[in-house]
Every structure is written in structure tokens, then in C-alpha cells.
Amino acid sequence: QQPVQSPQAVILREGEDAVINCSSSKALYSVHWYRQKHGEAPIFLMILLKGGEQKGHDKISASFNEKKQQSSLYLTASQLSYSGTYFCGTVTGANNLFFGTGTRLTVIP
Amino acid sequence: DTAVSQTPKYLVTQMGNDKSIKCEQNLGHDTMYWYKQDSKKFLKIMFSYNNKELIINETVPNRFSPKSPDKAHLNLHINSLELGDSAVYFCASSQGGTGQPQHFGDGTRLSIL
Structure with a gap:
């Protein structure tokens, strides 16, 4: 039930953009996005509750395509502080949150 | 004030022992969770629990x-405890169930010798 994320890892220079994709084999009720820095706890970024919903704050946004059972996280004009591992989390009928395989993002000066 | 706190932060023990990890949240949330993060950084739900219902991930051994x-x-x-139990265990909480933002504790790193 674990969603699959792509890419597994990405390296960006400051100011570049990135897209992280999350794909599930099961129908989704909602999608969560979290960021985890090395040695720290995951931190909540946003939840998308409806198919087609898009959300964002600052320069990080996400979309949710319910029909395709996919979500994408968009990071624009990346900053050094964006470095970390990004996880999507999907809620299916079992009502548990299943985290994706993770995408390690590294932003370099 | 720490919102979700876990103790201990590190736990080193031998195979076969029994151990507990404590979690407390001061956010007034009604749902709490346990996750296991292995060496490949995969985060897996183990349990979610509120006053009414315990949901168990069926892959979790009944030793937990x-x-x-x-x-x-x-x-x-x-x-x-078995060697494969070595991992970081995270406690989390949310208000209103799985569909709401989850706040994580700092994790407990469990190492089995």
C-alpha cells in the first residue's frame, strides 16, 4: 500500500525548481506532504483533501489528481532550507496514513 | 513546550529483551500513532489509536x-526484541483522525545488539 515517489533523489542549485511525484495503486481519500531533515522528525507541509485540489504556501505547492491516484509537489526558486527528504502520505479506505518511498532533495549554493 | 515528546531518545538493548517507549502529547489531540522508520528511511505506520478505535497495520508482529x-x-x-526491530520509532498525534496534519515526536532510536 506504500505509494511510490519519483525521483528518489534530486540535486538543485539555489533558485532552481523541482517537482516530486507521488503515485498510488489504490484510490485515495487525501494526500499529505511532509519534509524530514536528517536526524529530525517529519514536519507537516500540507494536505490535499479533494481531487483536483491545489494548495501552496510560500514557494511550495502541490496538486492532487484523484482520478490518476497521483499527487505532485512543486518547489520553485529553491532555497538551501528546502533540503531534506520529502514524503507523500496517502490515506486510503483503511484510514491509515501510508508514507511514500521518499525523495531526497539537496539544494546547493 | 514540546508538543509530542518521546522517551527515551536512544535505547540500546539485547535480543530477547522486552522494552517500552513512552509518548506524550500536550496538544489535546484525540488520535495518536506509532511509526517505524528503517535504515532505508521508509516510514511505516504501525498503529493509530483514539478513544474508540485501535487500527493496527496487519504487517506489525504481535510482539508490538x-x-x-x-x-x-x-x-x-x-x-x-529481534535484530530487525532496530529502527527509529516515531510517535505522532493529530486532531480528528488520519486525514488531519500529524505532529511528530523527535523519535526513539532503538538498537538491538
């Missing part, structure tokens, strides 16, 4: 058991 003395606490008890 959650114990909730009250709404603000969800402890994890592990019997007969």
Missing part, C-alpha cells in the same frame, strides 16, 4: 503492543 493509559499518552511495548 500499544498501551494508552489516557488520551495524552500512547506507549509502545515490544516483547522479545
Whole structure:
């Protein structure tokens, strides 16, 4: 039930953009996005509750395509502080949150 | 004030032992969770629990058991520890169930010798 994320890892220079994709084999009720820095706890970024919903704050946004059972996280004009591992989390009928395989993002000066 | 706190932060023990990890949240949330993060950084749900319902991930061995003395606490008890139990265990909480933002504790790094 674990969603699959792509890419597994990405390296960006400051100011570049990135897209992280999350794909599930099961129908989704909602999608969560979290960021985890090395040695720290995951931190909540946003939840998308409806198919087609898009959300964002600052320069990080996400979309949710319910029909395709996919979500994408968009990071624009990346900053050094964006470095970390990004996880999507999907809620299916079992009502548990299943985290994706993770995408390690590294932003370099 | 720490929102979700876990103790201990590090736990080193031998195979076969029984151990507990404690979790407390002061956010007034009604749902708490335990996750396991392995060496490949995969985060897996183990349990979610509120006053009414315990949802268990069916892949979790029955050596693992959650114990909730009250709404603000969800402890994890592990019997007969095995080498494969080595991981970081995260406690989390949310208000209103799985569909809401989850706040994580700092994790407990469990190492089995």
C-alpha cells in the first residue's frame, strides 16, 4: 500500500525548481506532504483533501489528481532550507496514513 | 513546550529483551500513532489509536503492543526484541483522525545488539 515517489533523489542549485511525484495503486481519500531533515522528525507541509485540489504556501505547492491516484509537489526558486527528504502520505479506505518511498532533495549554493 | 515528546531518545538493548517507549502529547489531540522508520528511511505506520478505535497495520508482529493509559499518552511495548526491530520509532498525534496534519515526536532510536 506504500505509494511510490519519483525521483528518489534530486540535486538543485539555489533558485532552481523541482517537482516530486507521488503515485498510488489504490484510490485515495487525501494526500499529505511532509519534509524530514536528517536526524529530525517529519514536519507537516500540507494536505490535499479533494481531487483536483491545489494548495501552496510560500514557494511550495502541490496538486492532487484523484482520478490518476497521483499527487505532485512543486518547489520553485529553491532555497538551501528546502533540503531534506520529502514524503507523500496517502490515506486510503483503511484510514491509515501510508508514507511514500521518499525523495531526497539537496539544494546547493 | 514540546508538543509530542518521546522517551527515551536512544535505547540500546539485547535480543530477547522486552522494552517500552513512552509518548506524550500536550496538544489535546484525540488520535495518536506509532511509526517505524528503517535504515532505508521508509516510514511505516504501525498503529493509530483514539478513544474508540485501535487500527493496527496487519504487517506489525504481535510482539508490538500499544498501551494508552489516557488520551495524552500512547506507549509502545515490544516483547522479545529481534535484530530487525532496530529502527527509529516515531510517535505522532493529530486532531480528528488520519486525514488531519500529524505532529511528530523527535523519535526513539532503538538498537538491538
